[in-house]
Amino acid sequence: xxxxxxxxxxxxxxxxxxxxxxxxxxxxxxxxxxxxxxxxxxxxxxxxxxxxxxxxxxxxxxxxxxxxxxxxxxxxxxxxxxxxxxxxxxxxxxxxxxxxxxxxxxxxxxxxxxxx
Amino acid sequence: xxxxxxxxxxxxxxxxxxxxxxxxxxxxxxxxxxxxxxxxxxxxxxxxxxxxxxxxxxxxxxxxxxxxxxxxxxxxxxxxxxxxxxxxxxxxxxxxxxxxxxxxxxxxxxxxxxxxxxxxxxxxxxxxxxxxxxxxxxxxxxxxxxxxxxxxxxxxxxxxxxxxxxxxxxxxxxxxxxxxxxxxxxxxxxxxxxxxxxxxxxxxxxxxxxxxxxxxxxxxxxxxxxxxxxxxxxxxxxxxxxxxxxxxxxxxxxxxxx
Numbered sequence: 001x002x003x004x005x006x007x008x009x010x011x012x013x014x015x016x017x018x019x020x021x022x023x024x025x026x027x028x029x030x031x032x033x034x035x036x037x038x039x040x041x042x043x044x045x046x047x048x049x050x051x052x053x054x055x056x057x058x059x060x061x062x063x064x065x066x067x068x069x070x071x072x073x074x075x076x077x078x079x080x081x082x083x084x085x086x087x088x089x090x091x092x093x094x095x096x097x098x099x100x101x102x103x104x105x106x107x108x109x110x111x112x113x114x115x116x
Numbered sequence: 117x118x119x120x121x122x123x124x125x126x127x128x129x130x131x132x133x134x135x136x137x138x139x140x141x142x143x144x145x146x147x148x149x150x151x152x153x154x155x156x157x158x159x160x161x162x163x164x165x166x167x168x169x170x171x172x173x174x175x176x177x178x179x180x181x182x183x184x185x186x187x188x189x190x191x192x193x194x195x196x197x198x199x200x201x202x203x204x205x206x207x208x209x210x211x212x213x214x215x216x217x218x219x220x221x222x223x224x225x226x227x228x229x230x231x232x233x234x235x236x237x238x239x240x241x242x243x244x245x246x247x248x249x250x251x252x253x254x255x256x257x258x259x260x261x262x263x264x265x266x267x268x269x270x271x272x273x274x275x276x277x278x279x280x281x282x283x284x285x286x287x288x289x290x291x292x293x294x295x296x297x298x299x300x301x302x303x304x305x306x307x308x309x310x311x312x313x314x315x316x317x318x319x320x321x322x323x324x325x326x327x328x329x330x331x332x333x334x335x336x337x338x339x340x341x342x343x344x345x346x347x348x349x350x351x352x353x354x355x356x357x358x359x360x361x362x363x364x365x366x367x368x369x370x371x372x373x374x
Contacts, residue, residue, distance in 0.1 A: 013177070013180060015204055016177060016181055016194075019198075019204050019211060020181050021185055023211040024185045024215040025244065026215070027212070027216055027218040027219045028222045028246055031218060031221065031223040031226065031243065031246070032222055034219065035223035035226035036226070038224070038227050040227050043363075045224060045227065046363075047355070047356065047359045048223050049220070049323075050324075050359040051220045052220035052221045052224055052251070052355070053315060053328060053355065054327040054331035054350055054353075055331065055348075055351030056217075057312070057330075057331025057332045058331040058332065058350030058351065059189075059217075060315075060331075060332060061336050062335050062336060062347075063307065064308050065339075066336065067304065069300070070297045070301040071301045073301065083305075083309065083312075086309045086313070087313065090313050097313055097314065097317070098152045100309065100313045101152060101310050101313060104305065108302050109299070109301075112301065112302075
């Protein structure tokens with residue numbers, strides 16, 4: 001099934017609806033079912049929250065260490081340096097998200113421009 | 117709420133003080149359209165829009181995917197799979213594996229927005245908006261609000277962040293390959309930075325911090341060992357270790373919502 005069968009008609013949208021929307025939304029519905037039984041102060045909630053947090057942290061590490069697309073052409077040392085720099089800027093300058101995020105990206109950009 | 121003042125101050129008071137009614141709570145959520153997370157998501161969605169165009173999708177299809185899926189990594193996976201002529205079943209499988217992460221996020225956010233009486237339809241809408249960005253913002257902003265205001269506030273956040281995603285997708289589609297690679301690389305770098313800083317900002321317990329540390333350490337390892345299942349394995353193993361360690365460090369002294 002290639003893009004030829006995914007043209008702008010109803011069939012194409014149905015395919016995207018199933019493989020995109022339903023395949024994704026299913027887990028939100030299951031999450032609702034699990035969440036309905038969770039007490040905010042209970043240990044099961046703490047555990048599920050730790051799982052969700054670790055999962056996002058794992059995704060972050062994957063995005064920085066094994067990046068896809070244009071970021072892959074940036075050397076690992078530059079990525080790790082700019083990442084650490086962004087965190088340092090965040091904690092050093094009043095814990096501002098904007099400063100940390102923009103500062104880290106600016107460091108990456110600057111390092112790439114200096115390298116040529 | 118003894119802990120709450122300190123927590124809010126530590127992150128620059130993300131919770132608006134004068135929220136009086138559900139309507140205002142919703143409107144304040146909408147204002148997140150003009151925020152760092154919305155800007156980061158917009159920038160990342162530029163890349164998705166360009167990718168969709170590159171893969172032969174129409175603008176309407178790209179917007180359809182952004183609005184219905186509401187989960188950027190999954191959108192990228194679907195477009196990438198179909199552009200490589202994978203079967204629809206293979207694409208759906210890859211998408212659904214990546215979407216498993218939404219289960220623990222929804223399971224922990226829905227109890228937070230739940231008010232006195234159940235409002236199933238609105239909770240279903242809230243669940244639709246759950247993705248990493250809105251999960252993080254919900255965790256930052258909702259605990260400081262009265263329970264009755266959390267659901268409307270979160271719905272506002274969801275609409276705002278979703279709008280940023282759709283707008284970014286359309287803009288990226290229109291610009292397509294107009295940006296130099298150096299700039300695209302820096303834009304792609306915004307997302308992991310925003311994720312990690314928000315996780316650190318929202319963390320309050322030994323469990324939270326060890327989950328971040330362990331997740332960051334084990335994530336790349338499992339990416340090499342169990343590609344496709346790496347996020348799931350990282351979440352379950354690093355999360356469980358962090359949970360157990362947190363319990364041992366300070367046994368049930370600090371329930372997460374206070």
